Amino acid sequence: MARPSILNSVERKFILLLGDLLIIIASLNLLINHAIDEEYISFNLKVFVFAFGISTYLILSYILDFYNLERAARKRYVFSQSVYITSIFVFLVFLFTVLTYDVSFWRIPLLSFLLLTPIEIWLWRFLFTNLFSILPTVKKVLYVYDGTNEDKLRDNINYINGESTNTFYKVKLTFSIADENSVLDKKTFKEALEKVDTWILNIRDYNDISKELEALLLDSILKGKEVVSYTSFYESVYEAMPIRSHYHSFYELLQLKNRKIRYLQVIFSYLVNFLLSCLVGVIFFLACPVVWFFNIFLNRGPLFYSQLRVGQYGKEFKVYKFRSMIVNAESEGAKMATKNDNRVTPFGKILRVFRVDELPQILSVIEGNMTFIGPRPERRIFVDQLDEITPFYSIRHLYKPGITGWAQVKYKYGEDLQDSIRKLEYDLYYIKNKSITLDLRIIFKTITTVLFSRGI
The missing domain is CATH 3.40.50.10700 (AF0625-like)
Structure with a gap:
């Protein structure tokens, strides 16, 4: 007799998403067809509110990691996470409707939309959690x-x-x-x-x-x-490559043979670099006088710190940052930065928490040595050590290094060579699966990290 099939993580996420979307669609229907006075309802309003509502929910869910199955399985987080994320969703949809269209509302249906939607999402997720605690899960x-x-x-x-x-x-x-x-x-x-x-x-x-x-x-x-x-x-x-198993040839691991040139990907990367260069460039020049002012009192010494890093095809280039460490931090030799590094100044810790120290890297992007998304550049001394440990390390130099990347949003702060090897698994995954979708995921994850001061 065949055993019942057990759902994998992708299938579980799909079921969870399907239930959420059914509730969200029903709630949007309540808002549009019952909460808004019918004399203000138009086809244009229906289409745009529905489109805005669903896209807003999906973006919020992704940025706030709403489909992390480990969190979804923890019953104490189900209520708080469901109410928090869904309350933001209903508020944004209500605000969009009011600011975009001249409408009036019926109070009871509107309150039902605002209050019942978070409760319904919570009840569905509570059911989902308890259902999979009973059914075979492994x-x-x-x-x-x-x-x-x-x-x-x-x-x-x-x-x-x-x-x-x-x-x-x-x-x-x-x-x-x-x-x-x-x-x-x-x-x-x-x-x-x-x-x-x-x-x-x-x-x-x-x-x-x-x-x-x-x-x-x-x-x-x-x-x-x-x-x-x-x-x-x-x-x-x-979502990484298993380089430690040493079971796969260079070509099998990365599938570099006969790869087609993806022109849409090239155009997208160019546009992302151009738009973000403009945006981050403005933020960088606005931040400079502020950082310079506090640097005088809280972080005496040079404003900027420069260092040689290994870039595309193994060529070295100079990367710039706002200085967050004490002067002559490496007087005793090259050393990787750690999460609670005692060389970081008190003001430097603030810069690092909000990633302000990374802003001057825009200069390397403008110079053409870096891009926004790609493997993080490393120093030659550490690259040479890592090349001896693993034969795949230099593959990451096929692409220009980036300010942010898949390894940065998926793995913790790297403190030693073993962390660098683990990050390499994510870099190789990015090189193999580089796409517009993956780049967008990295951008969203990076925004989340900066806004909520999460460690990478």
Whole structure:
């Protein structure tokens, strides 16, 4: 008898989004067709209020991370997050309607829209949380690997099970195809396979799979079980590339062969750089006298700090920042900045919290050495060390470095070389999947970081 399929994280998010959208559409319908006096209603009003309402809700949900399944599963956050985000939504829609159209409202339907929408979203999410606490939530995994990756077995299993991220997968059975004492013919192994939902294959050469294992794998596929490579799993769940498994060639990992030139992406990148250069340039020149004034009293020394960084194709260039550390901070040698670095001055901490210290990098963008979105540039001394540790590090120099990037919005503040390697996984994911959609996600995440002073 086939076991009921278990929904993965994407499917769960879709169900949660679908329920939210049904409530949002019903609420907008209440506002437009019942709360507004019908003599003011027009086709134009209906279209624009609906469009504004749905787009506003989706943007707010993305910026405020409303579809983070780990948060959605914590019952103590369901009420506060639902009411907070949905209250902002109904207020913005009401404000848009009043400022854009000359309308009058019926009080009770209007109050129902303003008050009931947050409550309905909360009740739906409360139901969603309790429903998935009862239903099976984790896929049982058979992890198949070869002997060349034996030393990475524990780390790879930990990534499948999830460390800080809830992957909804759990390794229940492992099998090495290099094991001479094959257990494929044993009844206990085949019985164990019946309880497995997913096969995750981490194999260098698929020709090494025996006929017996291949037959079992095919039988599992025919029974509707999931079969994926470790790279596909890792990329889907973590939105990064698994460079630590060392199981994939340069071309397989990045799919650099025969890549088409995406002209729309090039045009979009150019427009983003131009528009943001104008916007950030104005903010930078307005901030300069303010930072200079406080610098005299709270951060004595030079206003700017410059440093050589490695850019596109490995060429060095000079990057500029507002100085946030003490003078001669590296008198004892090069050292990576840490989250609670004692070299940072009190005023420098304020600059860093609101990312003001990063503003002078606009000069590097104007010079053409940097772009807004891309891998963060690193110093030559650290690049050389990282090149020795991992063979993939210099791949990030295929693109111009950026002020912000996928690694910055997805991973914590990097404090050592191991953090830099982990960030490389996100940089490679960006290089492989670079698109307009991904760039927009990075821009929204960066805005959230600046507005809410979140650490990257």
